[in-house]
Amino acid sequence: DVKVTQSSRYLVKRTGEKVFLECVQDMDHENMFWYRQDPGLGLRLIYFSYDVKMKEKGDIPEGYSVSREKKERFSLILESASTNQTSMYLCASLRVFSYEQYFGPGTRLTVT
Amino acid sequence: GDSVTQMEGPVTLSEEAFLTINCTYTATGYPSLFWYVQYPGEGLQLLLKATKADDKGSNKGFEATYRKETTSFHLEKGSVQVSDSAVYFCALRGSNFGNEKLTFGTGTRLTIIP
Numbered sequence: 001d002v003k004v005t006q007s008s009r010y011l012v013k014r015t016g017e018k019v020f021l022e023c024v025q026d027m028d029h030e031n032m033f034w035y036r037q038d039p040g041l042g043l044r045l046i047y048f049s050y051d052v053k054m055k056e057k058g059d060i061p062e063g064y065s066v067s068r069e070k071k072e073r074f075s076l077i078l079e080s081a082s083t084n085q086t087s088m089y090l091c092a093s094l095r096v097f098s099y100e101q102y103f104g105p106g107t108r109l110t111v112t
Numbered sequence: 113g114d115s116v117t118q119m120e121g122p123v124t125l126s127e128e129a130f131l132t133i134n135c136t137y138t139a140t141g142y143p144s145l146f147w148y149v150q151y152p153g154e155g156l157q158l159l160l161k162a163t164k165a166d167d168k169g170s171n172k173g174f175e176a177t178y179r180k181e182t183t184s185f186h187l188e189k190g191s192v193q194v195s196d197s198a199v200y201f202c203a204l205r206g207s208n209f210g211n212e213k214l215t216f217g218t219g220t221r222l223t224i225i226p
Contacts, residue, residue, distance in 0.1 A: 004155070031212050042201060042218035043156075050212065058213070090155055094212060099144060099163075099205060101214060103155030 003027070004104040006091055012110045019078040021107050023091030031094035032074040033101065034058075034066065036087040043090065049074055081111045114139040118202045118217035125192055125224055133187040133220050135176075135202035143204040145169075145178050145185040146214065150199040159187075159200070194224045 007022035025032065031050050035043040035058075045058030049068040063085060067075040074093075078085055088108050092101040119134040137143065144163045148156040160169030165180035174189045185202060202217040 033213075035216075040218060043216040045213060048213065092155075096212075099161070100158045101148075101156075103157065105153070105155045 004091060004093055004102050006089075006104040006107050008107050009105060010108050010110075012112065013078075013081050014112055015082060017078075017081050017111075019081050019109065019111075021076040021078075021089055021091075021109070023074045023076070023104055024072055025074075025093040025102070026072065027093060027095065027102065028071065029093035029095060029102075030071070031096065032068065033092045033094070034064075034074065034076045035090045035092065036060070037090055037106070038087050046076065081109075083111050085109065086111045114143065114204060114206050114215045116202050116204055116215055116217035118200075118220055120218070120220070122221040122223060125222070127194055127224055127226050128191045129224075131187070131189040131192045131196075131222070133200055133202075133222070135185045135187065135217060137183050137185065137202075137204050139183075139204055139206055139215075141207035142180070143207050145176070146203040146205070147174070147176055147185070147187050148201040148203060148216075150201065150219075152198070156201060192222075192224050194226055197222055197224045 004025045033048040034046045047066040049055045065077045091104040115138045146161045147159040149159045150156045160171045162169040162178035168177045176187045199219045201219045203214045
């Protein structure tokens, strides 16, 4: 069974802290994605990666960076967390053959 | 750029009612279209998809037909169950080569009451 896991379900951080969100997939997929989900806005793409060490900005990359050192792991980094980054963060990986994205359960991040 | 518009929720129906959630899109060429579902406390999962005009995607009693002429991909189910309560997202993948991104709608929260 395919699986995408995220390091935390809930996270509370203080303004200005550096935050790491980890995502791991066990399907050997090349493409991985980070989204944030906010009520009334749906899912918005932050960054995606199409291979190890490769990344591209999505629609809302400001305030975020990413790291892809191994194929199975894609990390989202908030360099200096701010309250407007309080959100649900979803990671996904892509099976290119069927073009199906597989999502993790999400991390609900609260920045106080 | 590409965009997806879906009906605003929340939608509340009684069990066994007929469901329609509207979705229209703006994109050049021939995008692929998807419906994803998010059950409480979970990530999204693919419900159905259609990759060309007039294709019908179906799964778990849900159906959606890719209508190029009306740029629509409405989700329907003949008889909903309490277990269908979830948030539903319409999404598209643009047709330009190498495009691996999805553009999502804002989501429609569906609640089914017994």
